[in-house]
Amino acid sequence: MGTDYASFVCEQEKAVQCVKYVGYVQHGLDGLFLVMGFMHGSIGLNKNDYQQSFGDGAVKRDLSSSPDWNLLDQVLRSEGWKFDSMEQINVSNVTVTKRDSDPSLVHRTIARNVAVDDQGNSSDISFNFFDNGDFNLHVAGDSNSLPSGTKKSSNINRRFSGAGFKIAATTRVRSKLTRAHQTKMSYFIAQDWASDTYKMSMSDYVGLVKTDHTANFYFRIIPEIKGFGLNYESVNVCGQLGQFL
Template identity: 30%
Template sequence: MKVLPAFFAFSLFSQVLAIPTSNSVADEVSASSELLPMVPVSPQNELERRASCTNVAKGIYATTTMQVAVIFVTAVSYPVKKFCKWRGYETCEEWASEVNEVFAWLLALSEVKKHYGEVSTYISSYSVHWTSARRSLPHDFHSEHLWALGYALNSTGYQYDSLVNLTLPSGGIKQNNDDPALISHVLMMNVRKGNGTGRDYTMLQFEDGVGQLQIPFEGSSASATSHQKRTSGKGVKISFDIGSARISMEKHVVGAAKAIATKWHTYAVEGHSNMYGFVEKVDKAALYFRTIVEMEGFGTNYESVNNCGALYEYLGEYLGTD
């Protein structure tokens, strides 16, 4: 795990300047274009039977046109507190550095629309293709998926050795009958910035458009070659859904990613295993997210961004500043 330079650590964990976008609650927003598929959670899916959720709806960063908000957290867990104390609190500071980096990549994906069109099979809903009688992906899905991910890494200053698509059955894989199928499993090999130490990551995509990016604990692996197994060790994974709003790499990505990582650090140290929120621009979502502290290793199970409640219902509201 890399160590933060002192000046970056100070910047990341200092209070983020937040400029209110409004002085009152906005008019109720029509959520038709922003509504995420509300996939019911299977009662048999133990991994989705998380601890109780607390509504903490608040803005954590804003500019004149966009807002980053945290909406829910799960209850405090003693094992998660241990997660941050195994090597002292600097462990979670190092984690926050990687959370910051990963959110920069995910926010960059929302900017990909500018570069290869409104009808991109990566950005648009997978279900458009998945609900066809053949239940198969378009032939260019995987190439566009890798192109988008490569663009997100390169545009944020990262290099990598390879992006490897693992072979999946034509119908994808379902871990539970009521969950969307896993349709893409990509290994991100030796991702690094400049001369820094490289790391391996895993990106999963499900048929409803929800993705998942896994950050492995130092010494463990996110590069399992089996779709059914868990990888060893602990880590953090981020479930996400990319919305329709486009954000600016120059104006929005750095501040938004830092704000999310800073708030994640605060909640992780307190022992909260899950944090839910969104990045919006002019009342439309650029990104919905859920951060998850994994204590037993990563799996390929589906992780809903809505299982504490519908995040889209909070779009367009002024939630104050933190």
């Protein structure tokens, strides 16, 4: 998508050619693979639990069997993620401005100070889960701290005040890729994103990960130049993506 917001964020954060942000984006995408596997494994989806449509709107899967969110810490650490702590947010206290058509936020978890490369760079990464099965990840970058977004926070601290990125994603099935392939896929997508940021004067980067004709997930990498809140971001900014399978 047009405009050059993505490169603007990198330049504002002194990340030449977005090289430093490759690690941030790679970790975000890798986190999607891990979280989606965690979610599907916990919920135990079968063919009647999800729709093949990736459209917005109605709830698309049964979330009545909620996963144990405390286990997400173990899942990430077991796959080599290094971070200081995992903060579980009580979403009943979260302040969210939403449109009537938007799904509701059902869970928010923040991994604090995630090491994203071997150069000492780190970032808070938040995992936001919505009742239509979609995910939004927030990547603060450069050791910035993401707010909890609760009513107990001051108004100014309910939003992240710096520049960063969101990653919106949707899935209905567990990825068939091995963990080695998932890690490589996350890296190559992040590299391509950084390259296209400057080649294409790009804002949003939209794509999908698939095996054969089965989508693992659709994703959208969104630059935020003046901070961001907890509002829902849809993957389908360019229309329904199912037609591309």
